[in-house]
Amino acid sequence: MASKLIAIVAGVGPGTGASVARKFAATYPVVLLARSPENYEGLAKEINDKGGKAIGISTDISSSDSVKNAVAQIKKEFGDNVGAAAAIFNASGGFLRKPFLELPEDVFRTSLNVSANGGFLFSQATLPLLLKGVEQKSEHPPSLIFTGATASVKSNALMASFATGKWALRALSQSLAREFGPQGIHVSHAIIDGVIDIPRTKEWLKDLGPEAKLSADGIANDYWWLHTQPRTNFTWEIDLRPSVEKW
Amino acid sequence: MASKLIAIVAGVGPGTGASVARKFAATYPVVLLARSPENYEGLAKEINDKGGKAIGISTDISSSDSVKNAVAQIKKEFGDNVGAAAAIFNASGGFLRKPFLELPEDVFRTSLNVSANGGFLFSQATLPLLLKGVEQKSEHPPSLIFTGATASVKSNALMASFATGKWALRALSQSLAREFGPQGIHVSHAIIDGVIDIPRTKEWLKDLGPEAKLSADGIANDYWWLHTQPRTNFTWEIDLRPSVEKW
Amino acid sequence: MASKLIAIVAGVGPGTGASVARKFAATYPVVLLARSPENYEGLAKEINDKGGKAIGISTDISSSDSVKNAVAQIKKEFGDNVGAAAAIFNASGGFLRKPFLELPEDVFRTSLNVSANGGFLFSQATLPLLLKGVEQKSEHPPSLIFTGATASVKSNALMASFATGKWALRALSQSLAREFGPQGIHVSHAIIDGVIDIPRTKEWLKDLGPEAKLSADGIANDYWWLHTQPRTNFTWEIDLRPSVEKW
Amino acid sequence: MASKLIAIVAGVGPGTGASVARKFAATYPVVLLARSPENYEGLAKEINDKGGKAIGISTDISSSDSVKNAVAQIKKEFGDNVGAAAAIFNASGGFLRKPFLELPEDVFRTSLNVSANGGFLFSQATLPLLLKGVEQKSEHPPSLIFTGATASVKSNALMASFATGKWALRALSQSLAREFGPQGIHVSHAIIDGVIDIPRTKEWLKDLGPEAKLSADGIANDYWWLHTQPRTNFTWEIDLRPSVEKW
Numbered sequence: 003m004a005s006k007l008i009a010i011v012a013g014v015g016p017g018t019g020a021s022v023a024r025k026f027a028a029t030y031p032v033v034l035l036a037r038s039p040e041n042y043e044g045l046a047k048e049i050n051d052k053g054g055k056a057i058g059i060s061t062d063i064s065s066s067d068s069v070k071n072a073v074a075q076i077k078k079e080f081g082d083n084v085g086a087a088a089a090i091f092n093a094s095g096g097f098l099r100k101p102f103l104e105l106p107e108d109v110f111r112t113s114l115n116v117s118a119n120g121g122f123l124f125s126q127a128t129l130p131l132l133l134k135g136v137e138q139k140s141e142h143p144p145s146l147i148f149t150g151a152t153a154s155v156k157s158n159a160l161m162a163s164f165a166t167g168k169w170a171l172r173a174l175s176q177s178l179a180r181e182f183g184p185q186g187i188h189v190s191h192a193i194i195d196g197v198i199d200i201p202r203t204k205e206w207l208k209d210l211g212p213e214a215k216l217s218a219d220g221i222a223n224d225y226w227w228l229h230t231q232p233r234t235n236f237t238w239e240i241d242l243r244p245s246v247e248k249w
Numbered sequence: 250m251a252s253k254l255i256a257i258v259a260g261v262g263p264g265t266g267a268s269v270a271r272k273f274a275a276t277y278p279v280v281l282l283a284r285s286p287e288n289y290e291g292l293a294k295e296i297n298d299k300g301g302k303a304i305g306i307s308t309d310i311s312s313s314d315s316v317k318n319a320v321a322q323i324k325k326e327f328g329d330n331v332g333a334a335a336a337i338f339n340a341s342g343g344f345l346r347k348p349f350l351e352l353p354e355d356v357f358r359t360s361l362n363v364s365a366n367g368g369f370l371f372s373q374a375t376l377p378l379l380l381k382g383v384e385q386k387s388e389h390p391p392s393l394i395f396t397g398a399t400a401s402v403k404s405n406a407l408m409a410s411f412a413t414g415k416w417a418l419r420a421l422s423q424s425l426a427r428e429f430g431p432q433g434i435h436v437s438h439a440i441i442d443g444v445i446d447i448p449r450t451k452e453w454l455k456d457l458g459p460e461a462k463l464s465a466d467g468i469a470n471d472y473w474w475l476h477t478q479p480r481t482n483f484t485w486e487i488d489l490r491p492s493v494e495k496w
Numbered sequence: 497m498a499s500k501l502i503a504i505v506a507g508v509g510p511g512t513g514a515s516v517a518r519k520f521a522a523t524y525p526v527v528l529l530a531r532s533p534e535n536y537e538g539l540a541k542e543i544n545d546k547g548g549k550a551i552g553i554s555t556d557i558s559s560s561d562s563v564k565n566a567v568a569q570i571k572k573e574f575g576d577n578v579g580a581a582a583a584i585f586n587a588s589g590g591f592l593r594k595p596f597l598e599l600p601e602d603v604f605r606t607s608l609n610v611s612a613n614g615g616f617l618f619s620q621a622t623l624p625l626l627l628k629g630v631e632q633k634s635e636h637p638p639s640l641i642f643t644g645a646t647a648s649v650k651s652n653a654l655m656a657s658f659a660t661g662k663w664a665l666r667a668l669s670q671s672l673a674r675e676f677g678p679q680g681i682h683v684s685h686a687i688i689d690g691v692i693d694i695p696r697t698k699e700w701l702k703d704l705g706p707e708a709k710l711s712a713d714g715i716a717n718d719y720w721w722l723h724t725q726p727r728t729n730f731t732w733e734i735d736l737r738p739s740v741e742k743w
Numbered sequence: 744m745a746s747k748l749i750a751i752v753a754g755v756g757p758g759t760g761a762s763v764a765r766k767f768a769a770t771y772p773v774v775l776l777a778r779s780p781e782n783y784e785g786l787a788k789e790i791n792d793k794g795g796k797a798i799g800i801s802t803d804i805s806s807s808d809s810v811k812n813a814v815a816q817i818k819k820e821f822g823d824n825v826g827a828a829a830a831i832f833n834a835s836g837g838f839l840r841k842p843f844l845e846l847p848e849d850v851f852r853t854s855l856n857v858s859a860n861g862g863f864l865f866s867q868a869t870l871p872l873l874l875k876g877v878e879q880k881s882e883h884p885p886s887l888i889f890t891g892a893t894a895s896v897k898s899n900a901l902m903a904s905f906a907t908g909k910w911a912l913r914a915l916s917q918s919l920a921r922e923f924g925p926q927g928i929h930v931s932h933a934i935i936d937g938v939i940d941i942p943r944t945k946e947w948l949k950d951l952g953p954e955a956k957l958s959a960d961g962i963a964n965d966y967w968w969l970h971t972q973p974r975t976n977f978t979w980e981i982d983l984r985p986s987v988e989k990w
Binding site: 732737 | 925956977980988
């Protein structure tokens with residue numbers, strides 16, 4: 003029964019993740035995954051207060067045990083047979099913009115671990131739920147969406163600790179799109195090419211005017227658009243940037 | 250005044266062009282360009298009968314004089330100061346899938362001429378109207394959308410007479426996106442990667458089921474989605490394919 | 497008999513074309529094609545004086561008749577059964593870096609005509625000779641090499657009149673590589689990403705030191721390397737840039 | 744003094760690694776890195792017997808300690824001030840071509856660990872030696888070359904455990920090329936697109952003839968060619984495939 007389908011968002015913070023969660027919460031109960039509860043508690047309350055349904059689960063997306071625990075929590079809350087209409091991977095590890103020979107090994111490993119192994123674990127955890135979404139005749143094809151960046155397609159000097167994970171994640175999304183498209187699941191990748199307008203970036207690019215930064219709500223609308231594409235018209239990849247962005 | 254903005258579609262036939270025209274006709278008066286009046290007459294009547302507004306103009310998009318004549322007709326109909334909310338280039342020259350050494354020169358030249366020179370002439374003709382759309386405060390950023398194909402990004406053996414023009418058109422769209430984005434015009438390119446479900450392809454891929462072909466109306470929805478993206482969130486390129494497509 | 501095989505270079509000028517011609521002239525008689533005899537006369541004399549063999553033919557590479565005439569001249573000089581070991585397309589039409597709406601139509605058409613239709617005509621003229629090179633057991637697989645540019649893979653604002661032709665030419669080279677590789681012909685494309693050190697660019701980038709510009713002789717060495725790759729190890733595309741280039 | 748410069752090859756086995764080692768051993772003392780001594784012992788003996796110089800070091804390229812130990816061994820053998828003329832990363836982790844939901848987590852992690860973290864550790868270990876090669880005025884610009892695959896640019900269904908690491912490695916190589924090119928180090932990436940002719944693949948593709956597989960010695964020649972490019976003409980990426988390969 004379609005009404006039981008949920009949406010799962012990994013990497014909920016004050017930017018894209020929160021906007022995506024709000025957008026999908028208008029239609030589906032949403033599960034919010036983030037390491038730190040402070041990243042989802044306020045948002046879950048906001049969604050629940052407005053008559054939606056949201057639960058947050060503290061999750062280290064790069065840890066197999068932690069992701070397994072999240073799935074167990076989801077099943078406890080929504081039932082063993084729960085299906086998903088959407089799963090959105092929005093997590094990123096920290097990275098350093100640094101001369102390569104000064105880059106600490108653990109920064110490189112951690113960043114790659116979140117993007118690549120995190121993407122792997124999230125996909126293995128959510129695809130069975132998305133396949134149940136297909137069985138349960140979701141209104142829109144169940145969607146698995148990955149958030150990428152400029153660094154997903156261009157690997158600049160000093161950016162190795164960010165780009166390697168992002169390229170790996172894009173490769174994962176392309177392979178999954180080819181494997182699961184014929185099974186009715188819509189796998190997409192979004193190249194976010196610019197600064198997102200969030201509290202942390204408030205003072206950035208001010209001289210370029212109010213439209214020089216990406217709107218997080220706009221990104222959420224675009225993810226929703228990807229989600230509503232029918233099986234005859236799947237998009238794997240979109241790029242998104244402000245109109246004034248140099249690229 | 251936004252109500253005066255028009256949409257212009259080049260390359261109207263029984264497939265994508267007609268669907269796009271119908272979609273945009275729900276909001277804007279539409280101008281239908283095609284070489285042969287039989288490609289737009291029925292569609293124009295259909296749109297006008299349903300309370301929309303459509304005019305057709307017989308146009309050879311690769312001919313400078315013919316495109317100038319089309320612009321003159323548009324101004325005669327909608328006024329010298331008419332602005333455009335959208336211009337969609339959907340034209341393609343004929344091509345032959347043939348061993349390269351058997352490819353007639355005129356086939357190669359004509360195909361390239363429609364895609365590349367046609368794209369150039371259409372862009373030079375419509376961008377001034379789209380810039381007026383910006384001045385006239387169109388609700389959505391005025392959009393210039395180019396229809397591409399698998400052959401826009403992959404140039405297979407025997408496909409030189411198609412791919413050269415399609416790659417040139419994609420290059421044109423990328424350069425224009427970079428130049429006119431900061432001026433408020435949203436330039437996009439769509440890679441249509443699969444067979445479109447039109448009368449001519451009715452018998453194709455039947456064994457793969459009803460969802461093995463792209464829906465032309467679906468493509469039109471996607472173009473409308475591109476059109477409604479705000480200036481903070483422009484997409485240059487999308488790919489579109491049926492979920493079962495091998496790619 | 498391998499000794500009869502020739503090399504043909506289109507677009508001979510003071511830069512890459514001349515260096516390539518000199519390099520291949522050490523092994524093969526060379527045919528130099530350029531519109532203006534002043535572009536090849538000195539070079540032909542230089543090669544002939546040093547004991548090589550070179551002929552120049554005034555050719556408009558975008559004109560079918562002119563290219564047919566060049567082939568007739570080649571056969572008159574080297575015999576009807578002449579085979580080719582290498583054919584190198586190094587021609588470019590003029591272009592203008594200009595706001596798109598100020599770009600004269602004839603500049604756009606001419607640039608595209610040289611790159612795309614010129615590439616087509618040159619390929620149709622030389623591939624039969626290269627196939628004879630295969631029959632005549634050339635020491636190295638007969639090679640068809642196209643000179644590209646940064647603009648072959650990136651289409652910047654204001655560069656539409658250059659990039660469209662370069663993308664079309666790259667598409668042509670990829671399609672030909674796929675069709676003619678199995679027939680024993682090695683088709684390659686070189687992305688020249690930087691300023692070439694020629695008399696005209698003498699004053700450019702001086703503050704970056706003597707190694708900030710590409711060496712034309714170096715490019716010729718790289719083309720020769722492509723030419724000597726065996727059938728088991730064909731490269732379609734290389735990029736070439738100075739070590740200090742930003743990319 | 745140039746004569747002291749060494750070449751280091753990681754991932755020595757019966758294919759590309761061995762051919763590359765032999766090729767570079769004609770000019771430089773070579774260091775052979777592989778997990779299992781049986782992968783380098785015969786080769787080291789062969790090179791030493793022929794009058795070259797080779798040492799093998801058992802190394803787990805994905806382990807920081809193991810790579811540090813290898814560097815210590817190198818310095819013990821060649822002196823603390825040893826410079827390198829070339830470092831070639833040819834290692835790959837095992838992977839499984841499997842439906843994604845059947846892919847064991849440790850296979851995914853291990854494959855990624857060898858390609859991405861291994862590439863990182865190898866680069867951090869060898870770049871200081873390559874920079875010494877620059878100081879010590881190596882005849883050719885010191886080279887850091889990464890071996891890629893078809894899966895470096897295309898991520899097919901069922902290939903996620905291979906492609907993610909290969910895309911990450913390509914990203915690493917591109918970032919390093921941009922950072923270290925201006926410092927005089929030539930960083931390259933080779934896309935090996937086809938089956939390599941080694942004992943294990945002897946029976947593969949036999950019906951396509953003797954030229955249907957890549958020659959490992961040919962790859963080694965191409966790496967040597969990359970190594971000898973001057974600072975004015977650096978290639979970042981080459982693709983390599985048999986002439987009959989479908990691509």
